[in-house]
Amino acid sequence: MQIKKADFVISNTDYKRCPKPDKPEYAFIGRSNVGKSSLINMLTGQSSLAKTSSRPGKTQLINHFLINETWYLVDLPGYGWASVGKEKRDSFSIMIKDYLLYRENLLCTFALIDIRHEMQNNDAEFMQWLGENGVPFVIIFTKADKLSQPQIQSQVAQYKRKMAHLWEEMPQYFVTSAVEHKGKTEILNLIQQTNLLKLS
Numbered sequence: 542m543q544i545k546k547a548d549f550v551i552s553n554t555d556y557k558r559c560p561k562p563d564k565p566e567y568a569f570i571g572r573s574n575v576g577k578s579s580l581i582n583m584l585t586g587q588s589s590l591a592k593t594s595s596r597p598g599k600t601q602l603i604n605h606f607l608i609n610e611t612w613y614l615v616d617l618p619g620y621g622w623a624s625v626g627k628e629k630r631d632s633f634s635i636m637i638k639d640y641l642l643y644r645e646n647l648l649c650t651f652a653l654i655d656i657r658h659e660m661q662n663n664d665a666e667f668m669q670w671l672g673e674n675g676v677p678f679v680i681i682f683t684k685a686d687k688l689s690q691p692q693i694q695s696q697v698a699q700y701k702r703k704m705a706h707l708w709e710e711m712p713q714y715f716v717t718s719a720v721e722h723k724g725k726t727e728i729l730n731l732i733q734q735t736n737l738l739k740l741s
């Protein structure tokens with residue numbers, strides 16, 4: 542699939558005010574600075590659709606983009622900034638969890654992980670929560686250009702070992718780089734196939 546059209550639709554703090562759930566939807570989430578905006582921009586081929594920024598907790602909204610007029614791409618707030626106060630963290634967390642639990646047209650959530658780091662507690666907790674609540678997700682490892690191929694393999698293997706404690710098998714995953722445009726085709730193919738299944 543090629544993304545020919547990507548339009549910003551609306552930003553919300555409440556899933557109930559999101560667009561009518563009449564199209565397949567895919568959400569992207571990860572710790573702040575994981576490379577989510579860069580990945581979304583790579584996927585859509587637009588250099589500034591999602592705002593890249595190192596400012597902590599900047600995107601605190603559920604952002605809907607309509608892609609090729611057929612499906613929604615959702616940019617969810619980044620999590621994991623210590624500098625954001627507890628009260629604010631709790632309200633993000635409720636907003637995100639309600640969205641993930643109750644957004645009826647959400648077909649898959651992409652959980653982004655910086656491939657350079659060991660599994661972080663908040664990533665592990667988040668993925669466990671997704672699993673326990675039956676929210677389908679796929680892992681996207683980001684920033685693969687920062688590691689060599691053997692290092693990538695070793696990081697993925699480490700993840701697989703750790704995930705084996707939580708899951709019978711490693712969830713589906715993609716290794717990506719926004720800098721090298723790596724993983725774009727694979728992610729868009731998955732979305733296209735899921736859309737076809739849904740719409741057929």
Ligand code: GDP
Pocket residue numbers: 571572573574575576577578579580592593594595619683684685686687717718719720721
């Ligand atoms: P977000 O906070 O998750 O939306 O992350 P951004 O997309 O704003 O990226 C955070 C930082 O990581 C920025 O300095 C980006 O330039 C950098 N970055 C994002 N993706 C990649 C990537 O694939 N490779 C490299 N080398 N840097 C990246």
